[in-house]
Amino acid sequence: MILIKLAYKSLLNRRGSAFLTLFTIAISVMLLLSIERVRVDAKSSFSNTISGTDLIVGARTGDIQLLLSSVFRIGHTNNGVSWQSYEYIKQQRGVKWTIPLSLGDSHKGHAVLGTSPDYFTHYMYGKKQTLSFLQGSPFNHLNDVVIGSEIASTLGYKVGEKVIISHGMGNTSFHHHDDNPFTVVGILNATGTPVDKTLHIPLAAIELMHGGSHSPTEHEHEHEHEHEHDHNAENLIGEPTQITAFLMGFDSPLYTLQVRRNINQYKPEALLAIMPGVTLRELWEMLSIVEKILLLFSSIVVLVSLLGMLTTLLASLSQRRRELAILRSVGARPWHLFSLISIESLLITLLGCILGCGLFYGLMSVAAGFLQSHAGISITIAMLSDYELGLISVIMAAGFLVGLIPATRAYFYSLADGMSIKI
Amino acid sequence: MINIQRLSFKWHTQQTIPTLTIPSLVIEQGEHVFLHGPSGCGKSTLLSLLAGINKPSSGSLSVLNTNLAQLSNRKRDAFRSDHIGYIFQNFNLLPYLSPLENVMLGCQFSKSRQQKALQQSSSLEQEASRLLNALGLATEHHQQSVANLSIGQQQRVAAARAFIGSPELIIADEPTSALDANNRSAFIELLFAQANIACSTLVFVSHDESLQALFNRSISLVDIMEQAQ
Amino acid sequence: MQYIQKLGLFSLVIISLAMSFFSYANAPKEIFWEDLIPKGHVQIDTQDQASHEGSEQNWVQPDLDAPVVKELDGQSVSLPGFVVPLEGDSEVITEFLLVPYFGACIHVPPPPPNQIVHVTIKGGVPIESLYDAIVVTGIISTETWSGDIAQVGYKIKAVGVAPFEL
Numbered sequence: 053m054i055l056i057k058l059a060y061k062s063l064l065n066r067r068g069s070a071f072l073t074l075f076t077i078a079i080s081v082m083l084l085l086s087i088e089r090v091r092v093d094a095k096s097s098f099s100n101t102i103s104g105t106d107l108i109v110g111a112r113t114g115d116i117q118l119l120l121s122s123v124f125r126i127g128h129t130n131n132g133v134s135w136q137s138y139e140y141i142k143q144q145r146g147v148k149w150t151i152p153l154s155l156g157d158s159h160k161g162h163a164v165l166g167t168s169p170d171y172f173t174h175y176m177y178g179k180k181q182t183l184s185f186l187q188g189s190p191f192n193h194l195n196d197v198v199i200g201s202e203i204a205s206t207l208g209y210k211v212g213e214k215v216i217i218s219h220g221m222g223n224t225s226f227h228h229h230d231d232n233p234f235t236v237v238g239i240l241n242a243t244g245t246p247v248d249k250t251l252h253i254p255l256a257a258i259e260l261m262h263g264g265s266h267s268p269t270e271h272e273h274e275h276e277h278e279h280e281h282d283h284n285a286e287n288l289i290g291e292p293t294q295i296t297a298f299l300m301g302f303d304s305p306l307y308t309l310q311v312r313r314n315i316n317q318y319k320p321e322a323l324l325a326i327m328p329g330v331t332l333r334e335l336w337e338m339l340s341i342v343e344k345i346l347l348l349f350s351s352i353v354v355l356v357s358l359l360g361m362l363t364t365l366l367a368s369l370s371q372r373r374r375e376l377a378i379l380r381s382v383g384a385r386p387w388h389l390f391s392l393i394s395i396e397s398l399l400i401t402l403l404g405c406i407l408g409c410g411l412f413y414g415l416m417s418v419a420a421g422f423l424q425s426h427a428g429i430s431i432t433i434a435m436l437s438d439y440e441l442g443l444i445s446v447i448m449a450a451g452f453l454v455g456l457i458p459a460t461r462a463y464f465y466s467l468a469d470g471m472s473i474k475i
Numbered sequence: 476m477i478n479i480q481r482l483s484f485k486w487h488t489q490q491t492i493p494t495l496t497i498p499s500l501v502i503e504q505g506e507h508v509f510l511h512g513p514s515g516c517g518k519s520t521l522l523s524l525l526a527g528i529n530k531p532s533s534g535s536l537s538v539l540n541t542n543l544a545q546l547s548n549r550k551r552d553a554f555r556s557d558h559i560g561y562i563f564q565n566f567n568l569l570p571y572l573s574p575l576e577n578v579m580l581g582c583q584f585s586k587s588r589q590q591k592a593l594q595q596s597s598s599l600e601q602e603a604s605r606l607l608n609a610l611g612l613a614t615e616h617h618q619q620s621v622a623n624l625s626i627g628q629q630q631r632v633a634a635a636r637a638f639i640g641s642p643e644l645i646i647a648d649e650p651t652s653a654l655d656a657n658n659r660s661a662f663i664e665l666l667f668a669q670a671n672i673a674c675s676t677l678v679f680v681s682h683d684e685s686l687q688a689l690f691n692r693s694i695s696l697v698d699i700m701e702q703a704q
Numbered sequence: 705m706q707y708i709q710k711l712g713l714f715s716l717v718i719i720s721l722a723m724s725f726f727s728y729a730n731a732p733k734e735i736f737w738e739d740l741i742p743k744g745h746v747q748i749d750t751q752d753q754a755s756h757e758g759s760e761q762n763w764v765q766p767d768l769d770a771p772v773v774k775e776l777d778g779q780s781v782s783l784p785g786f787v788v789p790l791e792g793d794s795e796v797i798t799e800f801l802l803v804p805y806f807g808a809c810i811h812v813p814p815p816p817p818n819q820i821v822h823v824t825i826k827g828g829v830p831i832e833s834l835y836d837a838i839v840v841t842g843i844i845s846t847e848t849w850s851g852d853i854a855q856v857g858y859k860i861k862a863v864g865v866a867p868f869e870l
Contacts, residue, residue, distance in 0.1 A: 054583045058572075065571030095794035103791060145765060146855075179798075180791070304849045305790055305801060305822050306857040309814030310766045319762045329789035329797070333834065336794070374566055380528075381563065382636065383556020383584035385549065 081408025256290025397455025588640025796828025
């Protein structure tokens with residue numbers, strides 16, 4: 053249509069200022085989309101970290117703190133669960149499986165988790181997916197270690213390599229357990245969860261690291277060789293005085309509520325049992341105000357850029373009265389001119405949005421690696437989601453509404469000026 | 476084709492003396508009329524009424540047997556775009572369109588004019604090109620930037636735009652004022668030629684009385700208005 | 705002609721009766737929490753009746769005496785209650801427990817097993833607030849699962865979840 057062609061050519065003529073306006077809009081769109089994508093993906097990553105687990109049990113700290121420290125490796129617990137309590141609880145009616153967890157050690161800044169072999173058969177993430185091995189197998193001996201996929205790629209470890217585990221959570225430590233090098237026996241497939249950044253060793257190995265300096269081989273020879281297989285499994289778990297937390301699964305979820313209450317009322321020790329799904333929701337509720345503020349701020353940035361477009365269009369309008377008069381003389385009606393300015397604002401907004409999406413994808417591609425390794429958030433470089441497309445439509449609508457102001461002004465100019473050309 | 480009777484126009488209703496009073500003015504189809512008068516006598520006002528931009532306060536103003544005094548704003552706009560071609564004194568052209576595109580603009584707001592143009596050539600571009608050539612602008616300039624054309628060349632483009640789609644009435648408002656003397660008469664002759672081909676009526680407004688000789692009919696606006704007193 | 709017309713009208717009546725019967729049969733039966741307890745069974749408060757196994761540890765065994773109403777098995781029902789989420793992602797909940805009162809709160813003793821329903825819903829459902837009651841519609845089943853001892857409980861395969869209007 054002639055109006056679209058005129059709008060396009062007119063903007064092209066003023067491409068300096070048109071591009072600046074467009075670019076401002078693009079930046080604000082990039083900002084809005086990026087913030088929303090990271091927010092949504094972070095939430096999704098977190099939600100996907102644990103699945104198929106009925107209860108998480110730890111010392112009585114706080115719900116969210118227990119969830120974050122045991123599953124997400126964020127923060128730490130100062131206290132744990134005594135072995136006695138763990139043994140008592142795990143043999144209660146209805147308990148199908150348990151996985152003990154011992155955290156607190158690290159290797160080159162990455163978390164070390166002491167656990168039982170059940171971890172590899174019962175730990176679930178995403179939609180009830182169990183862990184799978186890229187290479188190798190679960191641990192069989194006390195000084196075996198299974199590493200997550202990120203560990204393998206960042207530290208370049210391969211199956212068979214020897215690693216030293218240090219005490220404490222820092223990046224370096226002066227407490228190296230040099231007498232106990234571990235052997236990598238398995239590398240897990242990527243999960244997009246903190247599992248990828250964790251080194252997994254047998255629970256008993258943690259105790260040995262801290263308690264005795266018995267070498268594993270010495271320890272083995274002390275026992276009879278009658279029940280080789282049981283004895284090996286027993287060996288891997290050991291009998292620590294305390295574990296950080298443990299995960300539980302029941303025969304049926306109908307047991308969950310009662311067992312949770314029992315653990316929370318447990319007399320011999322101050323314990324806390326949480327249902328991961330429930331506690332995650334509490335976490336989201338806590339964060340929802342932050343989410344809303346983020347959205348508000350990025351929306352304001354978009355609004356500011358649209359107001360910039362308004363300013364540019366209004367300013368140019370007074371210089372374009374001659375142009376409007378010429379158009380009137382060739383037969384354009386006032387509403388044609390209204391539409392012309394309106395189309396210009398729509399074009400600028402549309403091109404700004406398109407460029408903004410391009411910048412958004414560029415930014416996400418660049419930032420994805422950083423976000424994955426430093427925050428454990430996996431960004432999906434996928435097509436725009438429905439929600440994001442919705443955001444873009446709102447921006448387009450806002451651009452259209454903003455454009456109505458100079459369009460109306462043009463309408464009244466053209467009525468007033470007629471064909472008299474005001475220079 | 477133009478029939479004005481007892482026309483009176485006031486800018487504001489509170490005015491005691493109307494800005495324009497014309498008891499009678501008749502212009503036939505195909506005439507080339509030189510309409511002159513000193514600055515400020517109301518030439519522009521009369522043109523704005525003829526073009527349908529403003530509405531007469533009283534009286535009748537018929538163009539092509541249509542009384543513009545009785546049409547609504549929208550209808551007058553439509554009428555202008557369908558039947559009238561307008562040439563300004565200067566700054567006629569849109570700077571962001573090529574000369575060819577500027578010419579095409581003349582009939583792109585009116586279906587009937589567009590159709591008439593397409594009867595002359597197979598496409599609008601071709602028709603615009605043909606008219607530009609007829610008005611003395613060589614083909615190599617058709618796609619040039621408008622800013623690179625001389626004033627004379629720009630006016631030719633403006634004229635072509637007024638003529639495309641063969642509107643019945645061409646109004647030229649001081650179109651030669653910015654041209655130098657040499658080019659003036661040549662330009663006017665081109666206008667006549669085109670008007671004749673299209674059987675259009677040409678109303679040429681100017682304060683330059685030296686051009687009068689070129690026209691076969693000359694109207695003094697002051698004389699007409701004095702008749703009213 | 706007349707005979708065929710009569711036959712046509714007759715079959716039309718039969719078909720519409722059958723359809724209304726089926727739709728009636730398939731309309732979910734509105735049930736409430738009392739309906740999940742067999743008639744005549746006296747439900748004892750689990751907390752009072754704390755079995756004395758491990759009273760030192762304050763452990764209350766899940767109620768063994770919580771029978772189900774077998775007749776409900778396979779029926780299409782709708783039941784109001786509160787949600788305790790089990791599985792899902794950041795957008796939707798795919799598996800949850802339905803309880804008669806706001807159950808996420810840990811201060812209140814939980815209901816016995818025949819007053820809890822394990823609900824699964826394909827595709828999940830977004831649930832805004834756990835404080836609001838909802839109505840679950842779907843096929844209820846009485847399942848037996850084996851662990852230490854064979855136990856029974858209710859499951860609903862939900863087709864719809866709607867806010868509960870008083």
